Amino acid sequence: MTTRKERARQTREKIVRAAEELLKVRGFAALNVDDITKIAGVAKGTFYVYFPHKTDVVEEICRGYFQNVALQVRSLRDADIAQRLGAYAAGFMKAVQCYGIHICREWIRSVLDPACAPEGVDRRKWRFDVDMLRGLLEEAVQGGELKPDLPVDTLTHLLISQLYGMMLCWCISDNEFRPEEWSDRFSEFQLRLILAPYMNDNKR
Amino acid sequence: MTTRKERARQTREKIVRAAEELLKVRGFAALNVDDITKIAGVAKGTFYVYFPHKTDVVEEICRGYFQNVALQVRSLRDADIAQRLGAYAAGFMKAVQCYGIHICREWIRSVLDPACAPEGVDRRKWRFDVDMLRGLLEEAVQGGELKPDLPVDTLTHLLISQLYGMMLCWCISDNEFRPEEWSDRFSEFQLRLILAPYMNDNKR
């Protein structure tokens, strides 16, 4: 009984891992069920026991990705807003680097066109990041850390497009730099300068 | 004489238009020669009279797009560096908006994976932008407008990833904002602040 279920879980796991591996190495366009099952060491038909469609496994892979970023940001109670945003950026880029260029490319590609790419790969990550950054800024305003005239929406979008832009440029430039290092430069050269005009001195 | 060649030009045009239309509506993944020629009203073989490979027509479509941006920047002789970079950003985002979200998405998608996507659609735009922005910064340094300790590479990449990030976020957010307006905010809230530490007062 439990054995049966456990076995099934393992089979499913093998398939997901195989798909993930291929996705990382070769990208979505070159992903096919044949290879997935061959690598997973199961029969082709087994794939369809667990996933009605090929895209479903991609969805599952991409779902978890990106979502558990930055939960640790909350824990930075004593840090100032610049540090917390910096931590978010660092977490973001660390995740980006960790997932690898192919997953990122795939994520971008899929999020650009939900119609022709894995349908399940939705914009949750995007919404999450927008909400997260806006939340951090609003909190800081409410907590008196930032001045009330801070244009929250504008800054949110500037910050987030910077993060997404670095990911995109990394993908375009084909690994020309290390994402992790760039989040540092982002914090160092950009973040504080942008926030500076809105910082309350007493908080400093 | 002229008629023959003119006809051919029109046929080619019809094919390009048909492909462009499909590209805009359905994206590259769903693009196929059959539909292109059907829409263009020519025989399938005719496509290959003008384009050796399917991807070549996509290249043709995307080429040009993005490439004639920002030549006017050079003409801004009297403007300071912030104004010139701002003009570049404005030109970039204006082009982005002008080409439309589908072409932009396609461009991003194709530039993400030259292996499986239109090979001809290369990174020229990317290289061009990188070189252009770096050039503007270097000139300003040489001209004494910016201090010599300006980290050219870092700033170039920050600026460019901001631009590309805005384009990407626009595509992701599905037209949630107008690119043109965002280049203004970019200039207003970010550009000057980042450059400020490196501005020579006398130039101001």
Place this chain on the structure above:
Amino acid sequence: MTTRKERARQTREKIVRAAEELLKVRGFAALNVDDITKIAGVAKGTFYVYFPHKTDVVEEICRGYFQNVALQVRSLRDADIAQRLGAYAAGFMKAVQCYGIHICREWIRSVLDPACAPEGVDRRKWRFDVDMLRGLLEEAVQGGELKPDLPVDTLTHLLISQLYGMMLCWCISDNEFRPEEWSDRFSEFQLRLILAPYMNDNKR
């Protein structure tokens, strides 16, 4: 269990037989997967379950053909070299006749141009024959049956080109004679005469 695999074997067999039939009747140039599967009574895709490329099935057909010739030659311990070479020739021409003119033609054609014809159909038969005949001659020299001044290479090539020439002429002349009978004439009128100058009397 057995049924599944057995069925598959039969399907594969059906495909091979269909291809062979077409090959015999129409030759390689007119061979296409569509017809093969139609005759075999399976779906087009099924062909590719068993053969990655069209040429692979042709290879399979031609392999084996020609390869198990002349193993019996080795067993002719007591026969003299002329008899053994004669036996080889006889085996060769018997095989030629047995396989039929179309397969022979196809084999020649394919072996003539590995680039555009079935790549897998290689020159094994050719190498095998060359090595076999040379081996027989060398053995006879080492065994003292033939004089040491025998020009092994030259004779090998003369003999082999005679054999292949008879096959070719048979194909060209469109069945004008029976290959089996010609190997007899080859032995009778040519083989002994050519070897004569090099025969050691004592062996006789």
Place this chain on the structure above:
Amino acid sequence: MTTRKERARQTREKIVRAAEELLKVRGFAALNVDDITKIAGVAKGTFYVYFPHKTDVVEEICRGYFQNVALQVRSLRDADIAQRLGAYAAGFMKAVQCYGIHICREWIRSVLDPACAPEGVDRRKWRFDVDMLRGLLEEAVQGGELKPDLPVDTLTHLLISQLYGMMLCWCISDNEFRPEEWSDRFSEFQLRLILAPYMNDNKR
């Protein structure tokens, strides 16, 4: 007028030359009208002004080949039959080498299957060679040079299959030897030995 005709002749010539060149270099399978006309420097349609079908030009190319061999054999009045047959063989192999491996391969291939290959490339060469060699032998018998019990047909076929066999082996072995040299060895090691039993001493 004459100019018109002369021009046309030149155009036709250019096409034939271009086709010949391609045939030599790439073989029949890779021959296509597009390349022929491109190399010839004429429009595609021009090809069809002179040749109703692609195969017709190949026929024209192959026709002349092989046919003007050995007309000089006739002139060897004083030579004995072995010398004359040797001269024929030499002429044959010289032609073979001169035409190149691709033409030879193509000729063999086409002669093997007139149905799928250039239809016009017929067996004339084959008939010509058979008749020629048989004629030489019969003449020698009638002239008393060879004994009347000479098995003309058998020897004719053995000789001719030897010649064709050398050509075939050359093609198969991919230029492993020089045809011209092999006709010498053929004469030296084989021809005289085969004829010896039938030679009338007085003629020598």
Place this chain on the structure above:
DNA sequence: GATGAATGAGGATTCATTCAT
């Protein structure tokens, strides 16, 4: 005679998906 634009049948190969065992 010469052109070259247009054709469209034909052919190889891929691959997501089904289903009987």
Place this chain on the structure above:
DNA sequence: CATGAATGAATCCTCATTCAT
């Protein structure tokens, strides 16, 4: 649950040939 044989629609590309100019 797991299998893997079978499917067939989809798609890219080739190229001999036609024909209006």
